[in-house]
Structures are given as structure tokens and as C-alpha cells.
Amino acid sequence: QVQLVESGGGVVQPGRSLRLSCAASGFTFSNYGMHWVRQAPGKGLEWVAVIWYDGSHKYYADSVKGRFTISRDNSKNTLHLQMNSLRDEDTAVYYCARDHLPSATAYFDPWGQGTLVTVSS
């Protein structure tokens, strides 16, 4: 079955870096765009970044632009999010999510279980 498993979360000091990963299985990873979406504790959902199925295009939310980098390795069915210059307000559960349809950027389905990033001194 389709599965997305995030890893790499943890506690990090403000200004430091962290790299999240998302391992995909059960579908042809290289056919789908992939996203990161985050959710601060007790809050709603915020889209973070998207990468095209072939890695050719990447887009970011203004809140992370210039600090976060999304990437993928289609040979390893893995998605990454490099997070630099972390701020308190980046504290959240980070979900990776697949595009609903292949080769189309649309909706998010399915989602991984999430990994918690806590930015704190």
C-alpha cells in the first residue's frame, strides 16, 4: 500500500539547521509531485513547499523562502527538507504529502504520519 514515513525531527536551537526525510513506498515515486505541510501545536495546516515529480520546479511559502530547501532522490524514493536558520515559529509537526494525481500539482493525498520539529533554546 502507499506509505510515506517521515524522519529527522527533533529539538534544535534557534538559528541551527535540521534535515527532514520522507521515505515513500507503494507507488511510482518519480511520477508524483511531493509537498511538505506543517502544523504548529494546536494550530491549523500551513503548506511549506512543493517539488515537481522530476525535481525541475520548486516553490515555497514566503515564511520559509530562502531558509528551507526541498529536494528529492527518485532513485531512492526519498523526499527531503533542508531547514536552515530555524526560528521559534518553525516549531511544528512536518508532514510530507503526495500529489493526489501523477504529474499534476493539485491536492495532498496521502500524508505521512508527521515528524515533530521543536525549535527552542
Place this chain on the structure above:
Amino acid sequence: EIVLTQSPATLSLSPGERATLSCRASQSVSSYLAWYQQKPGQAPRLLIYDASNRATGIPARFSGSGSGTDFTLTISSLEPEDFAVYYCQQRANWPPFTFGPGTKVDIK
């Protein structure tokens, strides 16, 4: 950026009752709107896409309607497992993809 607002913030209903949730966009999103369900401690799940299409495996009691700026998610008869938070999301004008603030459906 398209802003989505959802109402009500909380909906208190009993099992078996009908739930009607609203999502309004700050400008037209055509039919490019989805609904997600999120239960405590779980990831969101896609329920409805393109305003009215049920995602794979979603029960028929969930239905979506609307276009332009006004959308509705209806749960025809609430089951115990339907008590959750529901978010709408647009893909008409991005980046960014935006979500509404959510409607919590809780047990009366």
C-alpha cells in the same frame, strides 16, 4: 494570496445528525477546492477534491458542493468516527496553497 474562511469554528452535533460546514474564499477558486478530515494525533485525510468528487474509499455520506467563492461539506448522518476537524484547501492560485482555519465537529 487566497484566504479561506470556515464557519462555524465549532459544530456540536449528535450521531445521526446532518452536518453542514462552510468554506468561503477571498476570491474565486472555480472548483479547485478540497476538504480534509483530521482526527487527534493523526495526519489529515483527503475527503473531497475539485469541490464535489469523493476521494478513494470515502463513504457516500460525505458530499461537497459549491463553486467560485462558496463551498459546503455535508455529512448526511454523523457516525461516531466523523467527529474531527475539517479543513478546506484551494489550489486555484498558488503558491501558496492555502488552507482554511478548520471547523471542529464535536459531540453534543
